[in-house]
Amino acid sequence: DGGITQSPKYLFRKEGQNVTLSCEQNLNHDAMYWYRQDPGQGLRLIYYSQIVNDFQKGDIAEGYSVSREKKESFPLTVTSAQKNPTAFYLCASTAARGNTIYFGEGSWLTVV
């Protein structure tokens, strides 16, 4: 089936640790995105990538890093510099500008 796969679904992080969230899509979409969602809130853009080997900061990029070495993959690393990382993280992709954006099922990250 075509779609966006995020893993893991649930992740616990100790303070001071870096963790990486995986996002894979088999839709052949050029652009991929990471959003953060806090309880009862809308989505905020962390990073996005329009093509392989290129990415740009979104509105809340501090404390996060990404890579785009392959078209189908856009992993997000939550670094120890992110002081409040507990949230629901959503990966998305789109074929082109102005096209519908599709989301994965999300990953819950909790700091313990």
Added chain:
Amino acid sequence: GESVGLHLPTLSVQEGDNSIINCAYSNSASDYFIWYKQESGKGPQFIIDIRSNMDKRQGQRVTVLLNKTVKHLSLQIAATQPGDSAVYFCAENMGYGKLTFGQGTILTVHP
């Protein structure tokens, strides 16, 4: 900065009623809007979209209306069902996936 927002945070309806969820936007240059449905613990699910050269678009049981004069967007759900209970977001596509989301409206459908 410019933003997209929602008028009502919660909406409760009876099964079979029609639901209307509203959204105001402030960026007059926006040309593409999307409605998403999000169930608890899941990613947003695309419902319907509309471009600024249209004022109405219909899908299956859903209709989106766009009033550019007052910068208002609405989602109408016909014959609302318990499975429609979720949070509904409108989003403004500011270019290549840079969506600006409203806070969301919680729709609760009572049997």
